Amino acid sequence: MARRTHTVTNQAPPLSGYDVYAADRALVAAVERHLAPELLDEARSELSGLGRTSGSAQVQEWGVLANEHPPRLRTHDRYGNRIDEVEFHPAWHRLLGKGVSAGLTAAWTRSGGHVRRAAAFLVWxxxxxxxxxxxxxxHAAVPALRADPALAAEWEPRLTSTVYDRELRPAARKAGVLFGMGMTEKQGGSDVRANTTVAAPLAEDGTYELTGHKWFCSAPMSDGFLVLAQAPEGLTCFLVPRVLPDGSRNVFLLQRLKDKLGNRSNASAEVEFDGTWARRVGEEGRGVRTIIEMVAATRLDCVLGSAGLMRQAVAQAVHHCAHREAFGGxxxxxxxxxxxxxxLALESEAATTLALRLAAAWDDGGEQERAFLRLAVPAAKYWVTKRCPAVAVEAAECLGGNGYVEESGLPRLVRESPLNSIWEGAGNIQALDVLRVLRREPAALNATLTEVGLARGADxxxxxxxxxxLTELADLEGVEARARRVVERLALVLQGSLLVRFAPPEVADAFCAARLGGDGGASFGTLPHTLDLGAIVTRARPID
Incomplete structure (x- = not known):
């Protein structure tokens, strides 16, 4: 008889076939807290539908395939004609289509749209x-285009559409479009005022011709791009369509695709403009002011994206450890x-709670909430995105050697985890933005301290x-050298205030002890043993 040598035991089952949204108790609580009661039934249905889609084995496989088969650059067709296209695996198009149809570009069109979209983005x-x-x-292009009402009227219905149309053709002939952006250049990076791309006026109607380059242009197969270039009156924002109204291709020369650490499924390109047709957005010389609303919206998405990555890493770690036996249990x-x-669960819940609070402020739109966002968004972007890599790596370690193997999915999370900290302004840029707001906009500090103060006296x-x-903020002399310290403290008290007010007592107690009270170490797993740690883990478990 053949001997049985390979009986599989003591392995966790795949984490699939579940509702990613409904299983995230912190996210569900935040949505129900920030949405008006009359919106909740519809929102629950939509988000649970997306949660079940996200948790399905088929859709998870699409994510694997999109990363195993990264995009390919095709500069020319078989006859030698320049086409400047990027080929994607079918899984990429399926994923992108699902994201568009789920309303991830449609927040601006409905009540509570930013909270609903934020939750969906975190799940997806x-x-x-x-x-x-x-x-x-x-999603983020909409507020920038509103600087020009005519452009907004033309493009906004297509940007907020739930129809995914992958074909390159004039936007007027499409039910839905996607947008990209191009700000940085190789000589300047985040210092966009060092940009050398030149914009020469073609006529009095706001059309220009661009000559220059962009060092990072993600999603280069999009239908339009917001870019910065030097016009006669200074740095200015422009809309560059991929295809011109007559059906011809705009000059959009793809030089190469970036070979990135993570984010492998998405194409990021270097682009050359050589007589590229563009329309001005906003006034000449006010390009940064015009595009800053787009930047703020994408920075919030960096917070949401990192919160989503952390949640998935924690869910995988808790799921594995709930099934794996070792040392007698x-x-x-x-x-x-x-x-x-x-x-790990504390870090994930704090990130989710803060991210949804920011989305709710966007929905509110009042003066106080806008002031709050100007300080809270860069602070949250700095802190939450920096915590993400540490969470992803520790979660992988919870799986032991299995977590170092690609099939587990954890290595992809680890590679992805630094991205949101680097993109849309790395850590120092966020810290400097916080300092700029502190110096110039006292209303923003007042709004943020008001939010924090709602929990004063509770812990x-x-x-x-x-x-x-407050002691740190009382003296801004020479503050740049300690800017990261200030921003970290600001983000932590924001998270602490939210958790004390809204999280279960065991979560708030543990966060305040370890993150604010100094009763925690420099690595994960150093919480005071007297806390109710079991309840925190149970709350984080994705499947009961």
Missing amino acids: TQVEAGNGCPLSMT KLADRPLMRNVLAD HRLDTAIKGL
Whole structure:
């Protein structure tokens, strides 16, 4: 008889066939907190539908395939004609189509749209983060285009459409379009005022001809792009269509695709403009002011994307440890592993809670909330995106050697995790933006401190942390060298205030102890053992 040598036991089942949204208790609570009651039934149905789609084995496989078969650049056709196209695996188009149809570019068209979209974006990121880039830029293009009412009237209905049309043809003949953006150049990076791309006026109607290059242009198969170039009156924002109204291709020369650490499914290109037709958006010389609303919206998506990646990493870690046995019991029941999982869950819930609060401020749109966003968005973008890599790596370690194997999905999360910290302004840029707001916009600080102060008196560790922050803010002399310290404290007290007010007591207590009270170490798994860690882990478990 043949001997049985390969009986598989003690392996966790795949984390699939579940509702990614409904299983995320922190996210569900945030949505129900920030949406008006009359919107909740419809929102629950939509988000659970997307959650079940995201948790299905088929859609998860699309995410794997889109990354295993990255985009390919085709500069010429078989006859030698320049076409400047990028080929994607069919899985990419399926994912992008699902994202568009789920309303991830349609927040501007309905009540509570930003909270609903934020929750959906956080859920959809957990399937595959690469397609989030064109979805984010398309969503964020709307406020920038509103600087020109005529352009907004022409493009906004297509940008907010739930129809995905992948064909390159004039936008007027499409039911839905996608947008990209091109700001940075190789000599300047985040210092966009060093841009050398030149815009020469063609006529009095706001049309120009661009000559120059862009160092990063993600999703180069989009229908239009917002770019910055030097016009006669200074740095100006322009709309560059991929296809001109007569059906001919605009001059959009793809030089190469970036070979990136992560985000492999999404194409990021270097682009040359050589007599490229463009329309001005906003006034000449006010390009940064025009495009800043787009940047703010994409920065919020960086927070949401990182929160989604953290949630998926924690879900995978908790799921694995709830099934894997070692040393005489389930891993999740071992005190040391429970401490690690609870610590990871705290970071994930704090990120989700803060991200949804920012989305709610966008929906509100009032003066106080707009002031709050000007300070809170760069602070959250700085802190949440920086915590994401640490969470992803620790979650992979929870799976042991399995977490280092591609089939587990954790390596893809680890590679993706630094991206949101780097894109749309790396850490120092966010810190400098916070300082700029502190110096120039006292209303923004007042709005943020008002938000934080809503929890004053509820936890002594939070109160002490708020006092420490105020001490830091009292002296802005030479503050640049300690800017990261200031922004970190600001983000932590924001998270602490939200959790104290809205999270279960065991979550708020653990966060205040470890993140604000100094009763935690430099690595995950160093929470005080006297806390209710089991309840925190149970709350984070994706499937009961």
